[in-house]
Amino acid sequence: MSSDSSPLQSSAVINEAVQTLREGGLVAFPTETVYGLGADASNPEAINKVFTSKGRPSSHPLIVHLAAPDRFDQSEIDWVSVLAPWVRDISEDALKLIHAFWPGPLTLVFKKDKRVLNELTGGQDTVAIRAPAHPVAQELLRKFKGGVVAPSANRFGKVSPTRAADVRHEFEGVLDLMVLDGGDCEVGIESTIIDLSSGDHAVLLRPGAITPSEILAKTGIQVSRPGDHRPSSGDLPRVSGSLKAHYAPTTPLRLYAPGRVLDALSEFPDTKSRVAVVVWDSESSLVLEDHPSIDVEEIIVSSDPSIFASRLYRTLRDLDEQAWDLILFPEPPAGEEWDGVRDRLQRACFGSGPSSISHANS
Structure with a gap:
């Protein structure tokens, strides 16, 4: 298991991580929420390694992580072109949320583009996407020039890692894994997930650091709770961290x-x-x-x-x-x-x- 003990990763280390991803390998990297177990989102074999390594059910969908492109002289980032290979439609509400909270701990669920692999969506017609704010994650994603799936870098159902040492402890001697050390995660719990796939309203699927009240204040968008507009939550997309048992220590x-x-x-x-x-x-x-x-x-x-x-x-x-x-x-x-x-x-x-x-x- 290779890693760099310094929280400030050199360009050479990032380049090595990019090459590992391109070759179908796994790279654990920091986000502002928790450390993710990263794999190329366009490589079915790499995605399967994530499920196998974590012991994660293949029906449990993954989140695609994308880089925020450099602004240059633009007043706003062109997120439409970034999302184009992944999502079918981008609503005005989606763009409001994106411009207000990306990069950051907010995941949005869209109807997926036909090119998106079923392996990462759990067979659903939706895809979950976010742009992490951590500088190491952003540099890795920019240099990789593609989407990276990155569920928490731990065994499925167990406590999520917020330090590189947690990842090494979780997989030591079991998985040949490159670990990028970006220090302690600032937010500490996984991203807020909002479903936009219905097209007519935003629904909270997983609470996180970004709350519905904050979304309303910054964008004017009213976020519903599951069941507010639909008779049951059965037709809502399945998302990460939604099982009844998760984030669990071995101690009662x-x-x-x-x-x-x-x-x-x-x-x-x-x-x-x-x-x-x-x-x-x-x-x-x-x-x-x-x-x-x-x-x-x-x-x-x-x-x-x-x-x-x-x-x-x-x-x-x-x-x-x-x-x-x-x-x-x-x-x-x-x-x-x-x-x-x-x-x-x-x-x-x-x-x-x-x-x-x-x-x-x-």
Whole structure:
């Protein structure tokens, strides 16, 4: 497994990564959200390597990552020409969203062009696309001059990586993988996904750092929730991270309601020794004398939603490696700014525990 230990990658290293992609190899690279496991989006064999390496079901679609072209003297980037090989129609709303949020942590779902491989769409007639903002990702994509699929660089259903070391730990000795080190990911959770494939309204398929309120404020576009306009979500496109179990540690993970940590401990009598209890930095220390038989350690986390999101996977990975019997997280507060991490934690809880791999595939 080759990599560069410096977060600032040289042009020579980027060129090597580009050549690896062109030859059908895999390259892990940083985005502002999480590290992605990259492969040439026009190469069926390379795409199959991604599914095989991750243990990801082939019906679970991938997101195509594209570069933002250099502006030169243009007042706006010509995204239409960038998207032309991938999507069938580009609406005015799509262009508003693109100009407001790309490059950035927003994925848009379109009706796909006939040239787009079924291998990357899970057999659907839609394709998900985003332009990552991380400078290493942008340089790699610009030099590659094509689309790159890049699901999170980890085993399917497990905690997403936010550092190059996470990727190396995940695949060490198993996969011949080039890893580009771009430092810690700033956003820390996967992109917001908006469906534009119906043509008449935008639908939120996965919450993330960019919220419907922010979209409305910047573009005037009202983003619906699944079910607002359709009788069921069955006809919505399948997208990454939408399975009930995902982002899961091997250690059992549970959420507790505000002020109910003692109740949460009592609900899990099978946990007899070591429990990691995550608490907000705005709260006082917990009083746990009622459970003298349990070794409890507090882990303080930020009550700022952006900071919490940026450190969520790092915290889950660190705790998962410390051999706790149970991890307790506080339920995130109400509000759109917390929807992304609430979504990730709920799926992580469902999939957590020693049998998490079988949960992820259910």
